[in-house]
Amino acid sequence: MSTVTGTTTTGTNTSSSILSIAPKRDLSTSTDVRRLALQHVNPNVRKAKYAVRGELAVKAEEYRVRLTEGDKSLPFDSVIFANIGNPQQLDQKPITFFRQVLSLLENPTLLEQPEVLKTAFGYQQDAVDRAQTLLQEVQSVGAYSHSQGAPAIRASVAKFIEERDGFPANPQDLFLCAGASSGVSTLLNVMCDSPNSGVLVPIPQYPLYTATLSLLDAQCVPYYLEEHKAWGTDIDAIRSSLQMAKAEGTDVRSIVVINPGNPTGASLSADDIKSVLDIAAEERLIVIADEVYQTNVFSGEFISFKKRLRQLQHEVPGKYDHVELASLHSVSKGMVGECGHRGGYFELVGFDPLVVEQIYKFVSIMLCPPVIGQCLVELMVNPPKPGQPSHDLYNKEYSGIRTGLHQRALALYEAFKRMDGVECQEPQGSMYLFPTITLPAKAIEAAHAANRAPDEFYCLRLLDATGVCVVPGSGFGQKANTLHFRTTFLAPGTAWVERIVKFHAEFMEEYK
């Protein structure tokens, strides 16, 4: 359903009926009479772009509504939302243990009859125990928590980080947040202090970064990833972007690294992470490590920036002591896939305590992250262990999701290989593929005639013809004269992939 196209408010309708007497003059002035015409909107908001939920997504939702209302005029019978990593909108089932505990937190009276829970509904004792522990901490999931997140949940996250990295973590350095997006917004809000503040952002990137920098009227300093190396991070590209921005007078304060990467889940090697930390140490850049895909890795190994930083601080005393690192994680991705719950956290390493105070004040204005989302963060970082009653089912579900994601990624990759003018890097993880498309000159002309970027034109035609919604590469950034689109590999089955294959052949034929 579209909320942004056309339909006027009741108030406007009232005035429309007046306007119908002398429509032309009044219509032209009607916008001016309002206090907030488009030209008065915050220019930073106006210039922000966010393609993941832009025009294509709105149109796809319109198609979906038409189909549910019985519209038979469309050339497809379902809409496939491959534009956004929204696992549970598609095939992915929530993990049973997580949802059992959350149901108990929402209705603690269920805890009064654990035997019934077990015999009738399959709850195990560890789910009951966990709910009781969490309730003791938060009192009620309907109460505000500490603005930084419930202390015991932060303690649990710290323990997880310690076990993952082999280095200590402090609950006081952790901020729970409403999904990683909210954490990124907080960090950028605090660290950008003028239109001259710059942040290095990988291209292609997740558009949250560019959009948030637009809102803050700060500079995005792009550095390009290496497509031919499966979208790896190119240290030279970072250095040259940085030097160029500095030469232009930009006060570059921070570097964002998405590791594993969005779009392809490429994991940085220990050496690559060291190179980024070298730049950070030498150039005094705050590192924002977006590590929300840390479990979505098909090949290679995830190494956290925190771990690598601590190793280097031990190996080379002095050099890295003052590197400031913020690393983010989320319940939205991975095998958890609970994005609707808006849970996440960031860890601060090496930040000035006076700055941490400012971050605390900033987040306190919004009071606290959703408490049930905080509890889900706790469950994610502290799942059932081997030997605990819920472990076998948890493990089976978790592995099943992982295998399914990998299989679908490969199926999509194989399909792209079969398509003329489409090239795709081998999937390494995350939830996305980001193929290059090479379009015929006539298609590019047609796009320009329609006043569209060529990749946008292609994606729009794909949606209209097949109901498959993907995002044009321009929404993430791409090198000049290249075209891409991003698709998730979350949708079940392969029939929708065949729709793309068929459309693509027809499109290429039409414009050859």
Place this chain on the structure above:
Amino acid sequence: MSTVTGTTTTGTNTSSSILSIAPKRDLSTSTDVRRLALQHVNPNVRKAKYAVRGELAVKAEEYRVRLTEGDKSLPFDSVIFANIGNPQQLDQKPITFFRQVLSLLENPTLLEQPEVLKTAFGYQQDAVDRAQTLLQEVQSVGAYSHSQGAPAIRASVAKFIEERDGFPANPQDLFLCAGASSGVSTLLNVMCDSPNSGVLVPIPQYPLYTATLSLLDAQCVPYYLEEHKAWGTDIDAIRSSLQMAKAEGTDVRSIVVINPGNPTGASLSADDIKSVLDIAAEERLIVIADEVYQTNVFSGEFISFKKRLRQLQHEVPGKYDHVELASLHSVSKGMVGECGHRGGYFELVGFDPLVVEQIYKFVSIMLCPPVIGQCLVELMVNPPKPGQPSHDLYNKEYSGIRTGLHQRALALYEAFKRMDGVECQEPQGSMYLFPTITLPAKAIEAAHAANRAPDEFYCLRLLDATGVCVVPGSGFGQKANTLHFRTTFLAPGTAWVERIVKFHAEFMEEYK
């Protein structure tokens, strides 16, 4: 637990051990070596103030932790968080029907055995039905929804508004949000376009408004409420503040009205609302009606701004057609009290569709409000009706909470009457009282000597002596040379009130 005082990060600890060799020089430069020293933090963040969760709240939490750890050295045995409207942290129990439905949404497998739910756990058929309806809409509470909120939930909110006001409401004009705070932030972000943009804000106010305007580097244009008229809205005060700001060149774009009011729940009369709408129509101000306390009314009647606007649009054709109104509501307050779930909505009336598009884009960057919170909004606006199986219990719980709030408000009010130098307006609603305190000259001197505002000094002493945490009036704004504090009346029992009475007598005696 404190997260902002002192404790260094592990990274800093590493460097501390190095620093211990030559501590003085290195300590003084250690901040400078970091990229983000306090002076580099966004100045808008630095200047923002948010007292509700400030120093006093942090200290109160420290006391709470000490008490739970068995510390016997404090002169009190419990901390009373009267600083924040957090009902379920204190005595208020969640409404059974709401939580039953939420538990089913979190674990839909429970729905497979409705008979067991009924016999063992007291779920009624309407709870089961509602969960099924909501699940059909959102698919999974773990999936992202439409950025504006799930369409069917918005339809339910629109129906509620229509029934409340007697005028149509359109789901497309509604935006669900993560608590009203998030909605206010969205609205101010979109409408403030320069440091010269101004917003009229009532004083005393909820500090969300001043803090958010600070973050946006926009102007708060204060207008004072009339304490002697139970903190009523004074139209002349609005006009004179507006004229003064305009004379200074401020581009005043909007007026915030908190109705019923925070702190005292004073409800605006139909005439007062008309006066505000007159100013809005004449001066072209966008009205932000913060109506989160609409059910917390002990005396008088709540009239929504939307209703009054529609009445006036019918009564006086033309004059009010282009008034832009945004009204907010929330699951956090009222008898629902589910602030930890971060649910709320705002309705836009008369906004330019092109501006609505910008609002949509802005909220889409954070993807969507928490889905379980959206479902709770639906339950709040569409509770069990008379004749439905869950209605009797719902009604009993709802009335019980309302009565309890009123009784505690009166008890606190009576206690204030007994205290020398304390004057308090009769409670009319909301969750707060905001008494004036008149302190002896010696107390004011002592405050200055301690480098504290006098009301802050008083509240700090109160906390140290009694464990009762309230917020100094300066956190909300108060007329020059007046002192206040804000306390909720949510805490159970009256023993804590007696702690205040006793402290106050001793404090007055000490500084007489």
